[in-house]
Amino acid sequence: MDFTAGQHKQAGLSFSPLKALISPRPIGWISSISPAGVANLAPYSFFNAVAELPPMVMFISAPDVRDDQPDKSGFAKDSLQNILDTREFGVNITSADQLDQMVASSRPVGAGIDEFELAGLEKKQAKTINAPLVAGAPAHLECHYYDHINLPDNGKGQHSIMVLGRISHIHIDDRVISDGRVDVSAFRPVSRLGYRDYDLVTDPFEVPEHG
Numbered sequence: 001m002d003f004t005a006g007q008h009k010q011a012g013l014s015f016s017p018l019k020a021l022i023s024p025r026p027i028g029w030i031s032s033i034s035p036a037g038v039a040n041l042a043p044y045s046f047f048n049a050v051a052e053l054p055p056m057v058m059f060i061s062a063p064d065v066r067d068d069q070p071d072k073s074g075f076a077k078d079s080l081q082n083i084l085d086t087r088e089f090g091v092n093i094t095s096a097d098q099l100d101q102m103v104a105s106s107r108p109v110g111a112g113i114d115e116f117e118l119a120g121l122e123k124k125q126a127k128t129i130n131a132p133l134v135a136g137a138p139a140h141l142e143c144h145y146y147d148h149i150n151l152p153d154n155g156k157g158q159h160s161i162m163v164l165g166r167i168s169h170i171h172i173d174d175r176v177i178s179d180g181r182v183d184v185s186a187f188r189p190v191s192r193l194g195y196r197d198y199d200l201v202t203d204p205f206e207v208p209e210h211g
């Protein structure tokens, strides 16, 4: 099958296959706080580490689409707005144990709603940022806003925004450290596939490099 990017429907595919093709993707479970002090939490799977020294992450915020509030469609999602306002955010690693809470925190609720409370999650205080972290997550990255890039127009006068953050502090739960390494079988990070599918690392293996 071949088709021009964006024209999957004409090729007979009901849904865009892009996320299924670029998978598994890590999930950045982004916590932030508004200038008014309302905590916010949402998952982003257009997310990754982008540099090791200094350690940097990025995630992409698509334009907000609110079926119930069409007048707000196309505006910044709450995470993005908070980060632009406060210049900081947390990345919480989603373990299999908190999958349901992660999905619950993706509901498109108003900026005045605390999504930790909505998802039934406790907050953990961060060391270098004011945004709270997800208690019980196996690892947290405290980040300071570095820059953002406007991606091209989506054809509706809206665009996604790539947010880059510099990691200032890392917390790893001691229970997932074994012999000085993060033990993936204890860490149990959830990743996103295409459509509504998720995956867990169940069969990791090591490949020696350079002889």
Ligand SMILES: Cc1cc2nc3c(=O)[nH]c(=O)nc-3n(C[C@H](O)[C@H](O)[C@H](O)COP(=O)(O)O)c2cc1C
Residues within 6 Å of the ligand: 027, 040, 041, 042, 043, 044, 045, 046, 047, 060, 061, 062, 063, 077, 078, 079, 080, 102, 103, 105, 106, 107, 108, 109, 192
């Ligand atoms: C697993 C998962 C991954 C997601 N990845 C993204 C993403 O990469 N970019 C995006 O804009 N929305 C993504 N979403 C949707 C947002 O989480 C959702 O729009 C959320 O309501 C945004 O919340 P906020 O307005 O509090 O930032 C994802 C949802 C789920 C469940």
